[in-house]
Amino acid sequence: MLEADLLVFASPVYTLRTTAAMKALLDHLCVHWMVHRPDDRMFQKKAVILTNAIGWIQGGAQKDIATSLKWLGVSQVKKLGIPLMEDAFWTKLSAGKRQSIGGKTLFAITKMMHQGRARKESPLSADNQYWLDKGWIKL
Ligand SMILES: Cc1cc2nc3c(=O)[nH]c(=O)nc-3n(C[C@H](O)[C@H](O)[C@H](O)COP(=O)(O)O)c2cc1C
Structure with a gap:
């Protein structure tokens, strides 16, 4: 984690929150919260939080992770x-569903990369200008 530019947290939603396994990791990292060390x-660093569940309600699980990241000092999430x-x-998902999951995940990760690079560029590369014009990234 300390070497990585991009942190990817992937978690299923269990009982509307993140898993006990993920929580154990977050608790372990608590020593490095702002109020401690x-x-x-x-x-x-930048971070992406990926969750999956049967249903739509995933905010609780994402917040469990986002709260820790905030206190660890990671602001781009x-x-x-x-x-x-x-x-x-x-293997039981339809081809369309699998494709949409792959596309959304790739887009989220690529967006973080463009966002990070664009802030350091002047002038912007043609690619990053395109992402900016589309409103997908901000300066
Ligand atoms: C203990 C448990 C609790 C779950 N709670 C929820 C839930 O609150 N909402 C939901 O939409 N899905 C819930 N699910 C479904 C999981 O999010 C879903 O099946 C996910 O794909 C499981 O990933 P895994 O196979 O990597 O554990 C739950 C599954 C388990 C095993």
């Missing part, structure tokens, strides 16, 4: 929730 290597609806098994 913050690690300044976290301040430049994007969240993406995937409601499976059809089934809980990847």
Whole structure:
């Protein structure tokens, strides 16, 4: 984690929150919250929170992780929730659902990359200008 530019937290939703396993990791990292011993290597990092559940309600699970990231000093965080609806098994999902999940995930991760790079560029690359014009990133 300390070496990575991008942190990706992936968690299913269990009883409207993140899993006990994820919570154990977050609790372990609590020693580095701002109020204790913050690690300044976290301040430049970006993070993506990916959740999946049967239904739409994923905000609680995402917030469990986002709260920890905030207190660890990671300010650039994007969240993406995937409601499976059809089934809980990847192999049982329709081709359309699988494609939409893959596309959304790739978009969220790529967006973080463009967002991070655009803030350091002057002038903007043609790609980053395109993302800015589309309103997908901000300066
Ligand atoms: C204990 C448990 C609690 C769950 N709670 C919810 C829930 O509150 N809302 C929901 O939409 N899905 C819920 N689910 C469904 C899971 O989010 C879904 O099946 C997910 O794909 C499981 O991922 P996994 O196979 O990696 O554990 C729950 C599943 C389990 C096992």
